[in-house]
Amino acid sequence: MFKRISALVLAGLTAMSVASCGGGSGGSGGSGDGSITMGFAQVGAESGWRTANTKSVQDSAKNAGVTLKFSDAQQKQENQIKAIRSYIQQKVDVIAFSPVVESGWDTVLKEAKDAKIPVILTDRAVDSKDTSLYKTFLGSDFVEEGKKAGQWLVQEYKDAKDPVNIVELQGTTGSAPANDRKAGFAQVIGADPKFKVIASQTGDFTRAKGKEVMEAFLKSNPDIDVLYAHNDDMGLGAIEAIEGAGKVPGKDIKIITVDAVKDGMQALADGKINYIVECSPLLGPQLMDLAKKVVKGEQVPARVVTEETTFTQEQAKQVLSSRQY
DSSP states (O other): OHHHHHHHHHHHHHHHHHHTSSTTSTTSSOOTTSOEEEEEEEOOSOSHHHHHHHHHHHHHHHHHTEEEEEEEOTTOHHHHHHHHHHHHHHTOSEEEEOOSSSSSOHHHHHHHHHTTOOEEEESSOOOOSOGGGOSEEEEOOHHHHHHHHHHHHHHHTTTOOSOEEEEEEEOSTTOHHHHHHHHHHHHHHTTSTTEEEEEEEEOTTOHHHHHHHHHHHHHHOSOOOEEEESSHHHHHHHHHHHHHTTOOBTTTBEEEEEEOOHHHHHHHHTTSSOEEEEOOOOOHHHHHHHHHHHHTTOOOOSEEEOOOOEEOHHHHHHHGGGOOO
8 A cells, every 4th residue: 555655656746847847838938947948950060150050059058058959950851840840749848940941831830839839940031921830030131141242243343344254052942041142142233234143053051062063163154253152161162163173263263152150261361262241150149048038928029130241351361260160
């Protein structure tokens, strides 16, 4: 009899413990001790930028006392959806993710909403018409980044009379940064017919693919004046291809990239890249602040834009030693 009572007491204590772990709150405000469990579904580890972004999220969660459940989708949407469904099943307090592509999220986001688990988009947006499916979007203005790249190009070639032949290394097909950086750039250069994008293809945001696609560009288009790469890693891969073809990057072919990771900034300082538009990966601290607010039910802005700048060669030399990523 005593053993049976002891077992019942132990079961009751276990149930109380599980209820107070924060995982069972369903986004209703975290556990009784104020701790929060976040499920974070990352795109992958395709670039130096993404690696820095992951570290920022992990370090910031630790500093903020947030329990982080982390998954790497390896750049596959189906992996992210599977991870998000797992977080819903685990009844985390909040879900954050950086969508691989813009489309195809409504079903799983509705599942999170029905489970009363708030969702925060980081770095990349979704194209859902139902904005109630997520609480906020934290990240860069990718259209503005594309415009900044185009504005530098227009200024650089303001006195040129001949056509300016441009090749473009796009990011992952269907992703928000690829769509928006292309659109912003095209919007600016489209005002002057001398700027001609003669080839545009995805390099999947990776150095290896950037090199491969640039090699193909060089074979099919012998007269290239400018390369616009949607991130530094693709630009760095393209530099290898340009040098392999016996050309001088930064001189024979002007190069504009986006991100400002340390390797890219070094190439800029060395004159191999001509201009970089910054896109900061250090979103972790802002993400944790937003997570705490949405779990408490507080109102947050629907859009939180990160502050970023641009870099010339001289500016890169000045800040290179202090870059965190």
